[in-house]
Amino acid sequence: MKLEVKHVTTYVYEDVVSVGQSEAKLRPRATRNQEVWLSEVTIEPTPSVQGSHRDYFGNHTDYFLLDRPHAELRVTAVSRVNVHPPRLPEPAQTAPWERARQKLRETITVGPEGAMEHVFPSPFAAPAPELKAYAEKSFTPGRPLLEAAFDLRHRIFDEFDYVSGSTTIATPLATVMRTRKGVCQDFAHLMIAMLRSLGLASRYVSGYLVTQPPPGQVKLQGADASHAWLAVWCPGVGFVDLDPTNDTVPDASYVTTAWGRDFGDVSPIKGVVLGGGPHTVHAAVDVTPIDPQ
Known part of the structure; x- marks a missing residue:
């Protein structure tokens, strides 16, 4: 599917900013399922x-x-971008999850496609006993890795409620577990931490998702938003994307921008300013099919 993504972020400060330094991760990356043929970032003022x-x-x-x-x-x-659906093995035909954990240690890889660093705790996705106990209900002894991961993804979707504004990036996973509600980044961090609690490699993925308006309504300009999901490492396949927020495998309607250990590695825009005082942030996102299929 060919898609155009437009993401506009506006910061309005109550006081004048004298100096500001920032970095942005807003350009989609080329992957085995995604081709990028245009990527532009414009900053105002210059x-x-x-x-x-x-x-x-x-x-x-x-x-x-x-x-x-x-x-x-x-x-x-x-x-x-041009996004293609992933080609995945039958979940029941993948290696037992314990073998996948062992294989990870036998074939240590690092760098952009590396898996080993995604086994360890990170600031927003640290393993914990209660997370391991929750995951173990899906990861029973000898169960195929993707079959178990799909089951865990479904349980999070079924047992947790998506409630916009119910959390912030600072909300601990323990709170998400207790309240059973959150947003996409919470559910991604939650499942990543659960997989890491079992000794498996899992990374955080940021990007966009084509959304459709309710029946009979016109899609509003700027109504789309950034999205977050995760990927689990599977021997012989590599990283497999999973979206617990929507209980699905990301397909050609998902645009991948960046990945890392957790949100802290892929924040769309971050920086420091001198001055400014209180400020507001507005983000408007449009993901538009260029040639709907």
């Missing part, structure tokens, strides 16, 4: 210094410095 590089995980990263007084910052990213 930065005095601007550049780009690839981070440790291979994510496109733009950095920029604004050293002139300003009260508003707007970052616009426009991309065009």
